[in-house]
Amino acid sequence: MKLTMGPIPFHWNNETRVDFYARLADESPVDTIYMGEVICSKREPFFRPLQEEVVARLERGGKTVVMSSLTEVMLKRERKMMSEICDISAREIEINNSSGLTQISGKKHRIGPMMNVYNEATMGYLAGQGATHFSLPVELPATSTRLLAQAAGELGVGVEVQVFGRASVAISARCYHARAHNRIKDNCLFVCEKDPDGMALKTLDDKDFLTINGIQTLSHSYVNLLAEIDDLAQMGVTHCRLLPHSQDMIVVANVFRGVMDGKLDVEEGQHRLKELDIPAPFSNGFWYGKAGHLNIDLSMT
Amino acid sequence: MKSNTAELICPAGTPAALRTAVDAGADAVYCGFQNATNARNFPGLNFTPEEMEKSVAYAHQKGAKVLLAINTFPPAGKFDLWKQAVVAGAKMNVDAYIVADVGVADFVANNYPEKRLHLSVQAAASSPEAIRYYCESFGVKRVVLPRILTVPEIRNIAGEIPCEIETFIFGNHGLMVEGRCSLTNYITGLSTNMDGVCSPAAEVKYERDEAGNMSTRLGPYLIDCYSCDETAGYPTICKGRYKVAHRDEGFYAFEEPITLNLSRMLPELMEAGVNAFKIEGRQRSKAYVRRVVSAFRQAVDDVRDGNEPEFADLLALTEGQKQTEGAFKSKTWR
Known part of the structure; x- marks a missing residue:
């Protein structure tokens, strides 16, 4: 199985991004890196001037770089961004909105986790149009993942599951970061930059609940499928995705690589992840077909 | 596809609500079976196959169409249930399917090419390119637009797509991009999709x-x-x-409990190229359906006849007596 780093969902500044990718290039066991703004078209111009150089550095480091598209495409500038991604021929692209599908015309492409591939019929149809790799929805349970991984094997396409990081649980046209600061999307002043892992949303009785990231809502808990890595491998999942967070992602990547290679046992791996002081619990409920926020410990049952 | 009228598409959560909506002047009703194949899978709602068959006959007899919502995303291993819904709908002679999943759309297009396909709001197609994808791939005849676009944006889309447009005009004010929301699953273990x-x-x-x-x-x-x-x-x-x-x-943090009410914008929406108006609320009572459908029937007819539409007070039926024109009125909503 290969290890991938998903696109940065949060509004990190350029310095943070450059450092993050430099460390990935030099120190990490990650095979594939998804690059590009997937959440908010307003953020995209900041990193654009630096992107090519960062990509070149990653590729010199032996990494495969895939360009990811926006998740929501509605405005003129968003439509333009999608067309530009679809025009890329030097690298692979990951489509996260169906508006891209009219523009890839037979060209090889990957299907991102926001594309709602829930069943073999959808996977088969999209593979017939040139999709070579599928990142599955984060809420898809193991029972369906197993069948899709089998179908992917028969189609000869890759199949990827998010194994670490907050789960994307909703997308809206409205920016909730701006709203929380009594602004609207058009005059947001990029308040989301203050929250490198998103803005915590608590219930009225102060219970941790959700995380706001612009137009995106994420889980509070961090998905962690370290204990399930063997199952993923056995069912034919080809790629495991980490979602970038402000914690030390090199440690996270090494833990997952270690367990994937059988060089680190799960218990020790969990211990190292806990030492990262992530300010949220882990969860794997979606994987077991339960409430996503739950953390099911099979060794306890 | 500009027109001076538009179809009125009304919710039918039960056979009784369907009859009520048809009698109150619905041009079409939308409804689903009693299972996960439709996005309003609530206990006590929706239709058994027998009820659906009788209801389609009733609607057709009164000149109304029945649009069958099969608009969820079948997870691998359960696809047969969605196929069965499509097959049953064809036998019952429903007028169109409302679908969101690519696999389901492909199944309909291959097996029932003569049936109308409508693209559900759950497919979240919010740009001309996305809508064209479904039209070109599966012969979609109508798109139900997400509730996130302004009227000028709808007008632009109308000029760039080869199919009809349906928009929501009254009812629940959906905030999240439909078909991309797993909030309920995160909390309860039951998935909206x-x-x-x-x-x-x-x-x-x-x-x-x-x-x-x-x-x-x-x-x-x-x-x-x-x-x-x-x-x-x-x-x-x-x-x-x-x-x-x-x-x-x-x-x-997301939105207050508020009802979408676009009654004052009907002429503008028709002028922008909207072909069908959708009233949300399959979970609502017969009395609610009767009042809302009657009011909008009158209004649409008034617009068609060139008269200023008047409204019985719909405010009493809105959530917490608050209403909004949401994203349709201004992009400041975002």
């Missing part, structure tokens, strides 16, 4: 404290807390009050 469930009643709790405040919960999470002088609403996650570190008080 795969099970057709949003804030399931079995997970809802209302609790009144000694001071008279009412708490509403979904699963283990507090969604809102109402003081004595407030009316408690149903605990839908995106309509709750929450806290963030930089604000002293809880606030409606």
Whole structure:
């Protein structure tokens, strides 16, 4: 199985991004890196001037770089961004909105986790149009993942599951970061930059609940499928995705690589992840077909 | 595809509501079977196959169409249930399918090419390119637009797509991009996309404290807390009050409980190229359906005849007596 780093969902500044990718290039066991703004078209111009150089550095480091598209495409500038991604021929692209599908015309492409591939019929149809790799929805349970991984094997396409990081649980046209600061999307002043892992949303009785990231809502808990890595491998999942967070992602990547290679046992791996002081619990409920926020410990049952 | 009229598409959660909507002047009703194949899979709602057959006959006899919602996303291993719904709908002679999943759309296009396909709002097609994809791939004849576009944006889309446009005009004000929301699954283990469930009643709790405040919960999470002088609403996650570190008080982080009401914008929407108006509310009562459908029937007819539409007071039927024109009126909503 290969290890991938998903696109940065949060509004990190350029310095943070450059450092993050430099460390990935030099120190990490990650095979594939998804690059590009997937959440908010307003953020995209900041990193654009630096992107090519960062990509070149990653590729010199032996990494495969895939360009990811926006998740929501509605405005003129968003439509333009999608067309530009679809025009890329030097690298692979990951489509996260169906508006891209009219523009890839037979060209090889990957299907991102926001594309709602829930069943073999959808996977088969999209593979017939040139999709070579599928990142599955984060809420898809193991029972369906197993069948899709089998179908992917028969189609000869890759199949990827998010194994670490907050789960994307909703997308809206409205920016909730701006709203929380009594602004609207058009005059947001990029308040989301203050929250490198998103803005915590608590219930009225102060219970941790959700995380706001612009137009995106994420889980509070961090998905962690370290204990399930063997199952993923056995069912034919080809790629495991980490979602970038402000914690030390090199440690996270090494833990997952270690367990994937059988060089680190799960218990020790969990211990190292806990030492990262992530300010949220882990969860794997979606994987077991339960409430996503739950953390099911099979060794306890 | 500009027109001076538009079809009125009305909700039918039960056979009785279907008859009511048809009698009140619906051009078409939309409904689903009693299972996960439709996005309003609530206990006590929807149609058995026998009920569907009789209801289609009733609607057709009165000149109304029946649009069958098969608009969830079948998870691998359960696809047959969705196929069965399509096959049953064809046997019952429904007028169109409302679908969201690519696999389901492909199944309909291959097996029932003569049937009309409508693209559900659950497919979240919000650009001309996305809509064209479904038209070109599966022969989609109509798109139900997400409730996130302004009227000028709808007008632009209308000029760039080869199919009809349906927009919501009244009812629940959906905030999240439909088909991309797993909030309910995160909290309850039931998925909006795969099970057709949003804030399931079995997970809802209302609790009144000694001071008279009412708490509403979904699963283990507090969604809102109402003081004595407030009316408690149903605990839908995106309509709750929450806290963030930089604000002293809880606030409606996503949206307040409010009803979309575009009654004043009907002429503008028709002029922009909208071919069908959709009233939300398959979970609503017969009385509600009768009042809303009758009011909008009259209004659409008034616009068609060149008269100023008048409205019976729909405000009484809105959520917490608050209404909005949402994203349609201005992009400041975003």
